[in-house]
Amino acid sequence: MTGSENGTHVGRRTLLAGIAGSMGVAALPTVTAQALPANAAAAKQYPPNWPGLEPYGLADTRKDLWPREDNSFLLPLELRPRDKELGRVWMRDTYVNCFVVDGRPLYVATGTTRVPGLQGAAPWNDGLFVWTAPSLHGPWRLADTTGIRPGAERGKVWSPEFVGENRPGRTVVAPWQEYWFDDEFGKRGEVWAPELHHYRGKWYLVACMGDHSQKVGSFLLVSEGGVAGPYRLVEGNLDKPFGDPLTDGPEFIEPGAYHHIDGSLYTEGADAWLVLHNHVYAKFRQDMEDIVPTTNLPAFQQTPYTLEPYLEGAYVFKHGGKYYLVHAAWDRTSANDDGSTRHAYDRPRTGRTQYQYDAVVAVADRFEGPYSERWTAGVGAGHNNFFKDSEGGLWATFFRNPAAGYWADPSRTHDAAVAGVVRLEWTGPKGNRLYVRRQA
Incomplete structure (x- = not known):
């Protein structure tokens, strides 16, 4: 993982000079607050934070947080004979x-x-x-x-x-x-x-x-x-x-x-x-x-769930002066008392079924923390990395875990284990959250 504000990235002026060539519509620049004058940055409208789910540790399954055709694509990697x-x-x-x-x-x-x-x-x-x-x-x-x-x-x-x-x-x-x-x-x-x-x-x-x-x-x-x-x-x-x-x-x-x-x-x-x-x-x-x-x-100084589950793929990314600690966590389903489905980052137990391998994120002012409560940043986007493109646009990777859950279903396994990227959105210097780009 590379500190996004400290890497050597191509700037807008360089790109206009013709170095980067055409990036395609889906890779057009995302303007960040750092690129705007102070008064313009203050007036910019950022997408909102979603309230945290209660109790802490519930998984957000809304389709807005899924990689979709309108916010993601699969990389056309050169094929090997295999x-x-x-x-x-x-x-x-x-x-x-x-x-x-x-x-x-x-x-x-x-x-x-x-x-x-x-x-x-x-x-x-x-x-x-x-x-x-x-x-x-x-x-x-x-x-x-x-x-x-x-x-x-x-x-x-x-x-x-x-x-x-x-x-x-x-x-x-x-x-x-x-x-x-x-x-x-x-x-x-x-x-x-x-x-x-x-x-x-x-x-x-x-x-x-x-x-x-x-x-x-x-x-x-x-x-x-x-x-x-x-x-x-x-x-x-x-x-x-x-x-x-x-x-x-x-x-x-x-x-x-x-x-x-x-x-x-x-x-x-x-x-x-x-x-x-x-x-x-x-x-x-x-x-x-x-x-x-x-x-x-x-x-790291973290805010664990009440019963901390097994987390994987720890990754740190810096943006907007903040540090984002990313983990992969299994959303497991179980039954609520009223018969409805409960989605949570629980430990394995009888009656709990793996559903999606999510990206959960927390934010801090310092690399070591303390980090905030986590939120669901991407459904099915676990074990990924966040990065900036050459114009400062924010992205995450995903692969659709075929080991269990949603992408292990025989009707979907052909579309699992992929090299995918999905756009991210930042909720600004006050919200300080990164999500998969949600639907408007």
């Missing part, structure tokens, strides 16, 4: 961002993908792919990795398969990231939830070795070239993921192997932080080779 049968890229944990490289906007996209023959991205997948484009609407092309690995699959920038590229003093794949085998699952070891960042002139990929790996947790790669790599592992991950081992995790994970997952990157000025699943963070050393050592990782 994608031809489905007709699009199967993707979870969709990540998109916009950076300025050599004076021009460069859009990047990545996410969790699967191998042919598997229904999902476990118990193994074959690495991380990257797409780039000059505009949010494309054309989206696979990163050109042919000069790095001639004859290999184009666009694949990192994989456990690349272990043979290790050299003394340069590790691409650590031993704990390599594939392994057992009698229960066979081949094991998947990588998920990647984010790609351009920071201080270098490209960084933060990702996570998933539940079927020898060690589960987040790691950081740094490119020794451009966006396509070649990437190597930073020093702090040569022996393990970031942070200390945790006591929880699936039963099939060896004790001591489970660490904080879904690592994310936040940068502001000359400083960078690792945001870890789902409530702690750590500052990076200035050389970005490891996090600053600490006995216990600091935790």
